[in-house]
Amino acid sequence: MLLCLFAGSAFAVDPLPFRDAAEEARFRELAAELRCVMCQNQSLADSNAPIAQDLRREVLELMQQGKTDEQIKAFLTERYTDFVLYRPAMSGSTLWIWIAPPLIFLVGAVFVFVLVRRRSSAAAATPASKDGDAW
Template structure:
């Protein structure tokens, strides 16, 4: 049993020793400043599907590198920004967008906080009306303040 655990430990140690940080092997080259600006605008509004809290522009995950290359390829094929977003949404779902579209499935996401705040305001108003309208507090001249 001990030999099995030792071999498992050595195997895990060997794989972590060989692990390297993911690096972009070849940086992206842009044809002109307009293409670069459009590219950066797109990748900052799209979410990395692996990191989940970073944009494609900020992520160093390998899939983010691949998606950046794919976006540049799609741009060079003549696709519009909307077509590129639609392509990524079809592939990864609405999650890939930092600002999801207002649809039946995202209605609660967009308007839920406002409805919750409104319901809380109505609740507080009812409680104040029910308990606060009892009259004025009597003045007590015997108290020293």
């Protein structure tokens, strides 16, 4: 019973030593823009993975060294590629990320349009049944 009571403290996250509320707000905003390299679909702020904890500490250290958000993102991108950014800069290697969603939407819209047109023209071409004239 006692083990169950104290088990929660084993999973507690070490609080980061922020200098002030402005630094904490900047950190939270930056951590929300960075992706956990292990979890893939969680931000650095949301992930509980050990590497995310290390990266949060590293981001805070870089902030406290006076690095700008852009310098921190550049450092992490150099180390972990553009994958670490939720909104990577448009470049030759990330162009497909920006083009694929609208292209997929457009292809889907054309497919639905063609399907609807075929069904409506097939329904119009079908002759009326004789049972419908019994009224």
